Amino acid sequence: MKAMCVCKIGLAALLLYALPVWAQFEGRLDAVIIKGDKLSAYGGQEFKFIKVFRYDSRQHAWRIIPSQIDDCDERYYYPSHEATPKNLTARDELLFMARDAGDFASVNEWIPYPGSRDMPRYQIELTDSIGQRRYLYAYFVPDAGVEEDPTDYMRYRPVVGSAPDSVISKYYILSYNPEGLWYSISIPIAENGNDQNFFDRLKIRMQADISAYGFSTKDNLLTEDNFKKNGESRYIDGKIRLIKTWELKVRITIKTTYFSGTFEQPISPLVLKYYPYYNEFSFPLPTSYSGDQIKVKQVDMLRLSTDLQPKTAVLRMYANNDLWQHPDGVAVDRVNDAVSTNLNMAAWNWWLQAGSGGSLLTVGYLQPILGVTPSLYYWDNPTGTNDTGGTKLDTGDMTSWGDTGIKYGAIVPQEGGGNINMAFRFYFLGRNISPDSAYALKSQTAYPLNVVVREQGTVVPVELTAFSATTKQNTIHLAWATASETNNLGFEVERKEATADSWQTIAFIKGNGTVVSRRDYVHEDADLALGLYHYRLKQIDTDGAFAYSTILEAEVAAPKEMSLAQNYPNPFNPTTTIDYRVAQNSAETITLSIFDMLGRTVRTLVNEPAQPGYYRILWDGRDDRGRMTGSGVYFYLLSDGRSRILHKMIKVQ
Structure with missing residues (x-):
């Protein structure tokens, strides 16, 4: 029996802004992830022998596409490019890009590599929200001579001297600061950017009542500068996805009348997944927890936002619930605009920072946390922040250049503590992405690709x-x-x-x-x-x-010489057919005429410019005036002005 399974992948994606028709499947930006348990026949087999192919029905040809398999268990991902061979397990993940999918191939169409028929293949059917289908096929190919697709969408560059470590996609470059937070983002010229950094920093604000060893302080402000790396980061560098993981710790200073001290507390690891066009970002922020040293007692304000570079030219900000009053967005010019801060709850939201150097699109599914509804944060001002209560000092360059994100008000701590996982998808795209494109991307998240995996045998009917x-x-x-x-x-x-x-x-x-x-x-x-x-x-x-x-x-091909065939039938009554050929080197005009026994022209059937080829014409037995001819012997002559061919025919009544 053929095995079949159905699974869903995450956020469906938009076409590139340059494509005129958003519904084209080939414009999708999303990666497809297949768990190892969907490829059960390959369980225990080495990663390197599992390949993904697309089929082109027009050319009747197969092509291998870029793919990767990540070695993972319930909690962690492990590098799969080490010298030790890796074998497929149920929790491992096969990845490829949806836009690389091709046409349907019947079970009789099989890749031509030796050994590929020794095991079944897997048909991977991708269907979008309007019913468009594309297909890919996973094979076990023990032939080491299979030529790999050289495309490598993702690459990691470690710290070299003073240069920061970076994620280098084919479509963007993102670099980190020494603590592992975003430092710069640029879009290559080839991808409609200008190779210039348009990003300032990822800003985190948490205003809370905090205690340490029994000493308490109110309205303690934590920023991104309070979060530090706790050891070296780990990364997995693949063709489709790059994963960077590192432990975090939060550093807090407590100052009271009788005590002053700085404390550090490890928190959950930060795992960032980078794909060719986007990053999946989940940042764990504590609402209330009791660590070895630090206890968060009350969260008065919580914010996560992205600030851009002042030198970035021609910037605009758009938000899904602000288009009604600012359909063309608001200019990022250090003159703050009053934008709508409403967000849709239990739904997907988006906001877009677009400029001539590139565009940063944020998409997130938002819901209240502990009864508190978030709002859109926006501040475009050379000083301070738009936060309420406590200090309004900024970080980084102490200015806000179209700083946009999400903000929660007072959150009542829960017994036992825990973290808020603020999860988003950030798209790094070319210059001046339109709000229509952003809306299309947000809308498609509600209708992700449907993925069906079918095991197929090697029957050849x-x-x-x-x-x-x-x-x-x-x-x-x-x-x-x-x-x-x-x-x-x-x-x-x-x-x-x-x-x-x-x-x-x-x-x-x-x-x-x-x-x-x-x-x-x-x-x-x-x-x-x-x-x-x-x-x-x-x-x-x-x-x-x-x-x-x-x-x-x-x-x-064109005939090499002019020729005239015998008419058929012959004798005839009243019609007959004449075949003739016009050669490649024939003169300018070709004529085919019928004569009687006295040499008089009875009918001119053809008189036209010579075009090489094979021809057939019917004579209906009538003359040029439309009168029916009588019985007798007739001649028909083919001429191109240089050569003539004559044949005889007989009409009987």
């Missing part, structure tokens, strides 16, 4: 052993043979001109059902114009499954 095409004048003769057939309904013969995009079905040849001996088939494609033609067979099973043959090429 029809074994095609020969397929040939030969040309005779303007007719192409096709012949093929099968060694055996199982439930073979028949063959559709398909043709297309070499320069055309689409195939045309020109015939259906009935199959022989189920047989174990050789069967031969033929088809003649007659009366063709000059040109180069492609042919293929579509073999169809009785259950509707089908497979394509290889593609053959045949040419109808």
